[in-house]
Amino acid sequence: LEDFARRVGQARQAGDIPGAERHCRAIAAFWPERPAGYVNLLGMSMVRPAGHGSADTERLVRQARTLAGAEERVLRNLAVAATHAGLEDDAGRLLLRILVSAPGDARMWRVLAHRREPSGRTQLAAVLLNPGDLDTLRSCVVRRAADEDWPAVLSAIRYARDVDIADAVDLVEFQNQALLALDRLDEALSGAQALAEKHPDSARTWLRVGMLLRSTDRAEQARHALVRSAVLTPEGFGPYAALGRLELAEKYPDDALTVLERARAVAGGGHHPGVEHNRAAALGALRQGEKARPILRRILVMSPGDAGSVLNLATAEQYALDLDAAGRWIERALLMPGSQVDALFNGALIARYSGDIQTARTRLKAVLDRDPQHDLAHFTLANLELQDGDRRTGARAFLERFRVPGFSAARQLWPEPSLAKPVWDLSPAPDARVFVWGEQGIGDEVWFTQYLHAIRDRVGSVSVELSAKLVPLMRRTFPWATIVARGTAEAEAAAASADLQLPIGNLVVLCEDIPPASGYLAPNEDLVAAFRQRYQGRFPGKRLIGVSWRSVKPAALTRSFEAPLRHWGPIFGLPDTQLISLQYNPEGEDFRAAAAAFGAAPYADPKVNTVDDIGALAAQIAALDAVVSIANSTVALAHGVGKPAYVPLRGLQDDFRYPRQSDRSFWLPQVQ
Numbered sequence: 001l002e003d004f005a006r007r008v009g010q011a012r013q014a015g016d017i018p019g020a021e022r023h024c025r026a027i028a029a030f031w032p033e034r035p036a037g038y039v040n041l042l043g044m045s046m047v048r049p050a051g052h053g054s055a056d057t058e059r060l061v062r063q064a065r066t067l068a069g070a071e072e073r074v075l076r077n078l079a080v081a082a083t084h085a086g087l088e089d090d091a092g093r094l095l096l097r098i099l100v101s102a103p104g105d106a107r108m109w110r111v112l113a114h115r116r117e118p119s120g121r122t123q124l125a126a127v128l129l130n131p132g133d134l135d136t137l138r139s140c141v142v143r144r145a146a147d148e149d150w151p152a153v154l155s156a157i158r159y160a161r162d163v164d165i166a167d168a169v170d171l172v173e174f175q176n177q178a179l180l181a182l183d184r185l186d187e188a189l190s191g192a193q194a195l196a197e198k199h200p201d202s203a204r205t206w207l208r209v210g211m212l213l214r215s216t217d218r219a220e221q222a223r224h225a226l227v228r229s230a231v232l233t234p235e236g237f238g239p240y241a242a243l244g245r246l247e248l249a250e251k252y253p254d255d256a257l258t259v260l261e262r263a264r265a266v267a268g269g270g271h272h273p274g275v276e277h278n279r280a281a282a283l284g285a286l287r288q289g290e291k292a293r294p295i296l297r298r299i300l301v302m303s304p305g306d307a308g309s310v311l312n313l314a315t316a317e318q319y320a321l322d323l324d325a326a327g328r329w330i331e332r333a334l335l336m337p338g339s340q341v342d343a344l345f346n347g348a349l350i351a352r353y354s355g356d357i358q359t360a361r362t363r364l365k366a367v368l369d370r371d372p373q374h375d376l377a378h379f380t381l382a383n384l385e386l387q388d389g390d391r392r393t394g395a396r397a398f399l400e401r402f403r404v405p406g407f408s409a410a411r412q413l414w415p416e417p418s419l420a421k422p423v424w425d426l427s428p429a430p431d432a433r434v435f436v437w438g439e440q441g442i443g444d445e446v447w448f449t450q451y452l453h454a455i456r457d458r459v460g461s462v463s464v465e466l467s468a469k470l471v472p473l474m475r476r477t478f479p480w481a482t483i484v485a486r487g488t489a490e491a492e493a494a495a496a497s498a499d500l501q502l503p504i505g506n507l508v509v510l511c512e513d514i515p516p517a518s519g520y521l522a523p524n525e526d527l528v529a530a531f532r533q534r535y536q537g538r539f540p541g542k543r544l545i546g547v548s549w550r551s552v553k554p555a556a557l558t559r560s561f562e563a564p565l566r567h568w569g570p571i572f573g574l575p576d577t578q579l580i581s582l583q584y585n586p587e588g589e590d591f592r593a594a595a596a597a598f599g600a601a602p603y604a605d606p607k608v609n610t611v612d613d614i615g616a617l618a619a620q621i622a623a624l625d626a627v628v629s630i631a632n633s634t635v636a637l638a639h640g641v642g643k644p645a646y647v648p649l650r651g652l653q654d655d656f657r658y659p660r661q662s663d664r665s666f667w668l669p670q671v672q
Contacts, residue, residue: 001030004023138168141174150177151182176191192205202232206226219246222246236266244260244278251285253282257282260282273299276299280309281312289315289319292312293313307333311330318346318353323354340370341371352380368381379398384656387657387659423500424459430460432460433461433463434500435463445504446636451510452478453478464484466485468486518641518668521640523615531620538603542576543578546626551630565594565602579600581604618637621634626644644672
């Protein structure tokens with residue numbers, strides 16, 4: 001045997017492969033119980049191209065495998081030969097036999113892990129025993145990610161303790177993808193931010209950071225990251241699409257539309273359903289339903305089963321004030337799978353705007369049956385009942401308004417209270433110090449203060465935090481209360497010393513026992529008399545009618561809604577009437593347009609700062625005969641000083657103080 005083995009070696013050394021094969025066959029013939037001949041013959045077969053195993057090669061592998069026993073060296077050689085011949089199953093069995101006798105053989109685990117169809121456990125074992133092998137780690141991560149086995153992806157990265165993946169961008173991306181899939185957003189964000197620090201010029205990394213920040217409700221930081229990604233790749237589609245979604249979610253439809261148009265442009269104007277959906281939603285939010293409709297119809301042509309497009313079309317028709325068409329789209333959406341809750345909720349809104357209170361109520365309750373945590377449905381049902389239904393039920397439901405995402409208030413009750421104080425339930429507490437804090441807009445704060453008189457005798461003392469613009473007027477109106485300006489040290493001291501807290505909107509539950517009454521504000525009477533005298537002298541014999549035509553969101557300084565003066569012809573045509581501008585932030589163009597159309601413009605008193613001096617504005621309104629205004633804070637002030645007001649409403653007016661079933665309001669008794 002030794003002699004033949006020496007001849008095999010000499011023949012191979014001389015390049016005489018056929019001769020070496022003859023000697024190997026002789027070994028197999030003379031000593032058939034020994035694996036040496038078969039193994040050497042397999043070695044000869046490896047001069048053939050890899051993967052070209054013949055039936056003879058397969059027979060040799062199986063014969064040698066049978067005879068090899070536990071000889072590790074022989075098993076290794078056989079495994080190599082089987083792999084070379086493309087005999088994957090045989091190679092796998094041989095590798096497993098090696099690992100039975102040598103379970104800690106890191107090299108064999110690595111070889112096994114790089115085979116065509118390794119199991120997840122095999123790959124993880126290979127990574128664990130080869131903690132510094134980047135190729136083994138990458139092979140494992142890529143395969144596990146392809147199977148969406150995200151726990152295994154994170155385990156592999158954790159096992160590879162000697163590999164620094166910070167420079168392996170693909171592995172960091174897989175890690176973040178796994179964390180995201182497992183809802184471990186903060187960890188994914190930390191990893192993405194670390195990668196961005198190492199690769200500050202990577203647009204893709206900043207895009208990922210921005211998307212993760214958006215997912216963790218850090219809108220401003222997300223905006224910065226997405227803008228940076230867009231700057232790094234001005235022709236990239238992803239940053240613009242993500243930024244458009246963010247701006248839309250943050251209620252900036254103008255900005256969203258601009259960015260989404262850019263995304264569409266860099267993509268060559270192709271069909272991108274996500275971008276088109278968001279464009280249509282932005283147009284809908286801007287009340288441009290006529291522009292949104294063709295976009296949504298194109299999406300439906302491409303994807304007729306797209307329930308989202310059907311619902312968006314219903315919304316577009318709603319904003320276009322075609323409520324019948326909106327209702328038909330809702331009926332279609334209700335028949336489509338996967339859209340029941342959204343269709344019922346949108347259908348409830350359309351029924352409410354149509355004045356069908358019972359259908360709206362039924363649909364909202366159906367939403368809550370399916371999703372008891374649908375906070376917006378709870379809030380909408382509260383407003384529905386307050387506006388046109390059971391006010392007592394609505395007032396109680398209104399207490400849950402802080403659960404609505406983005407509810408406008410400087411302080412919050414949910415998910416964590418801004419103040420660590422119990423919320424007062426309005427029951428008598430004669431020794432308690434109560435801190436009442438304002439919420440929503442200026443007009444809301446003015447309107448809710450009418451109930452402050454009702455709590456005066458229920459507690460020991462009352463502090464009220466409001467917008468600084470209201471403080472002088474409210475101190476004159478409620479001298480028995482401590483009125484403090486929001487955001488001041490005085491306000492924080494009052495909050496800290498209180499026993500109980502109360503969001504001012506909670507006072508609405510008093511409505512059944514104490515109906516709203518006008519004339520509760522106390523403007524400066526001397527100022528009222530001075531305004532009246534001056535206006536009567538300037539416009540003798542004329543009725544003095546205050547007008548306001550626009551609402552402005554203070555945070556964004558954008559027009560939220562308006563009734564443009566060019567439509568006010570009948571008001572300008574009233575005989576013996578002088579219009580007095582009560583508009584905050586009036587624009588010169590407004591007055592020029594009115595003068596051109598009607599030959600006159602409302603008189604704007606230069607002595608009144610309608611934006612910052614609410615006390616002077618209240619006195620100005622008190623000096624007039626009546627007010628005509630859209631539904632903004634001007635109406636609340638007119639109500640507060642006891643002046644009749646006439647309010648042109650939008651087709652879709654959400655405010656519960658303006659009912660859809662009557663031209664008179666329980667909540668604003670002197671308003672029509």
